[in-house]
Amino acid sequence: MSAKNIKTETQYGFEILWAETENYIGKLHYINPGKIIGLRYNNEKSQTIYVVTGGLRVWDSTSVRHFVDIEPGNSYHVDPKKLYRYSTPEDQQYPTVLMEVGTNISDDLTIIENISG
Secondary structure, eight states, rough: OOOOOEEEEEESSEEEEEEEEEEEEEEEEEEEOOOOOOEESSSOOOOEEEEEEEEEEEOOOSTTOOOEEEEEEEEEEOOOTOEEEEETTTTTTSSEEEEEEEEOSSSSSEEEOOOOO
């Protein structure tokens, strides 16, 4: 296993790659308050996120009415080909922190709608 701790700036905040093997990766995502991560899906990658701090709203379709709010201490799984979009509360003082563990498949993301509120 490689413990790289590579930080990458993103439109929504930043992420840290903290684990990488041939089969899986581990990342921390810091999503700033009021940010929206656009609608997307992975072709083959499977991933599970765990909300460490902050609030997270997840949509799993193109409908704006079909969402779930995830509180700290809870997780959410994203299967391959499953649509998803994330947002964080605007009135939150600190970033939402997510821990992600997923299969290590690069260049697998398809972005349907690129929003970064």
